[in-house]
Amino acid sequence: MISLIKRIYTALNPPAVEKKSDAIRFGILGAAKIAPMALVTPAKSHPEVIVQAISARDRARAEEFAKKHGIPDVRDSYQDILDDPNIDAIFIPLPNSLHFEWAVRAIRAGKHVLLEKPSVSNSKEAEILFSLPELSQPNAPVLLEAFHNRFYPAVHLFRSFINPSEVVHVHTDSMIPSLLTAKGNIEFNYSLSGGSMMMVGTYNFAILRLIFADEPEECLSCETTIFGDGIHDKCDYHFEARFRFPNGGIGEATTTMRGPILWKPSEARVTHKEVEIQDKTLSASQEKLMTREVTIHGFLQSVIWHRIDVRDCYVIRNKTDRQPVKKWIESKSYKAYSFKEAGGDFADFPGEGWWMSYRYQLEEFVNRVKGRRTQYWISREDSIKQMKMIDMAYEKSGLGLRPTSSFR
Template sequence: MASLVSMVGRLWGAFDPPKSPKSSDALKFGVLGAANIAPLALITPAKSHPEVIVQAVSARDRKKAEAFAKAHGIPEVRDSYEDILNDPNIDCIFIPLPNALHYEWAVRAIRAGKHVLLEKPSVSNSIEAESLFNLPELSKPDGPVLLEAFHSRFYPSWSYFRSLINPADVVHVSAYSMIPWWGTGKNDIHFNYALSGGSMMAMGTYNMATLRLIFGAEPEECLSCDTNAYTDGIHDKCDYEVKAKFRFPNGGIGEAETTLKGPTYWTPSHVTVTNKEVVVPDDTIPTAQEKVLSRELTLHGFIHGVFWHRIDIKNVYTIRNKEGGAVIKKWEEKTFHKAYTFREAGGQFADLPGETFWMSYRHQLEQFVNRVKGRKTQHWVSAEDSIGQMRMLDMAYEKSGLGPRPTSKYRVEDS
């Protein structure tokens, strides 16, 4: 009962956070597109951040933008995306547009001197990623800040989970995510190839990023990529579920499975890490014997940890003869942990900011503002990381036979 009350209170605060007075030097955001993700990813988290104001929004349909602004308390509505980019009063741009438009509008925003918070996946393929993240403006000391909004990486439970892992010891990782069948429709942008749709671009990108981060390396090969995909007209080549397998440099195997047409009941995302067997020093056993540990770690709810998550640690100990390997004794120990704040994560994270009601998007916004303001950031998604992520997605799409998502016709020279 206590845990239920705690969850209700936490989620109430996450979706209706206390409003913070705004500082005189607060960053003013312009939002390109009246997207459904914008309230969750920026507008709601901004309420509790003293240095963030969501100032303006624009959409292809001005009436839609006006209704969106009224619903979310955004002071200004602009006729076009260009109007927002050209406004000297706007410091930062949030881009929650369909995937195929990310590249063009991120380039335009950076060329306009704006800091950019860019929804994931950052672009449609690795060609666009190489171009975007290597823009010369981004390498200038006082140049714009660009962040691919992989919000889940900023949550305390993820930081704590990774701290338990030594990438060199990892032999297998499996990551699963889903959206129930009723949560998407065939005409959603997820299933529009021209807009760079597909389950790998939607939920699968979380899974694949998780594999890369846990192995601490880029995959050498996509061993298999089995998909179910539409094959009719506008939905052609759009996967709605996928299971991909990758080999990493240490020989370990990573598996990513996701679906946008899942069972009726939603199941939390989860990632399980299997480590190689390691010898544990133990002076209490005979010298002819050895004690070894096999560890399995699982993070339930690795995408939206604020709703619910749990870190399971399963340690399997074996005492055996060094000669011949005969097992003398074997037993299992299980523990679990939660970290809704960095204080709960403890250790090296204990002093990092955050409240129980902060969702991953709020933690992400904290770090984005810190980077823009020239302050230290504890977590970040680097340009190399974002480029590597798109290479992995391309690798999987190539193996599936569907091919990478199409490259934008927009060129940097056009801005």
């Protein structure tokens, strides 16, 4: 318990470090609630990141945010930040419907972009954004969709226990307590591209794609729950979706943004097909088989708590009548708050046990901007495919795609 408290405290109050002279200077578009955790806090412990400026629709709100978080400059508009030659990178935590326009504007202004997920409102926008000609030029700006949890050591360790070609079923679920999601919030505003699939469910979709190492062929079903008040009728606050993947496996995603007060950690449970295990100690008339189940509890915000359970179910049976001779289960649990804890091929990757997933993400973003090797990255193609999966689910649900921006 003491180590847990210490880890969380340090994650939220990281040690400040001296900044290098060539540190990347960030500007933030919008005084969003996620901005402190996603950038401001992790930047404190990174010697090559300075959060220099912020702008919001309400200047007074931007000034309050800047004062609270020690940001030197407040600008009158988002464009003022893009026009500043001293700003190197832009963080965009705006409502989903504004991601496309301001990411395009930032890229055209020659800024590197850390873009909150989901990257845009639909796959049409994704294909335009991630195919901008400016991104294919020499010394092109860096553009990253901020799926922070995919940079976390525990998720990489979890993935190492999985054989994608042998996965037959995956169940994922995530939730946010209803106390944190009022009906009037932007999460349930269709014109701002709201909905549980966009806000939280997109994490479920991303980890399904990571587990199968492939893209879904079809959304088999997508049941949604809405408020049904004539105002929020196109925004889901709960959904249950099923996808079929190329290997025949089924992936399930369930998310609610109106969950109970008692928080339940997100979960991904992976079931593999039964495979034969070679065992020379057996007679020729017998065979040994194994079915593996791998579960990660807490694939979101893993710094708070997580656990990876690997459960291998064995059976020895007669080949003739298929009757079991012996059955047993071997189980083991793991954790990895740092890559050193993950061990193996990950042991030399950078990081501290108190680093949040956002801090691991920022480390790689800086490495990419500086032209250094990155241990992990989310490609432009990956982000396009992610939005195609979201579109697939919304089309199946009958709610329709989130609206496309008129900006070009």
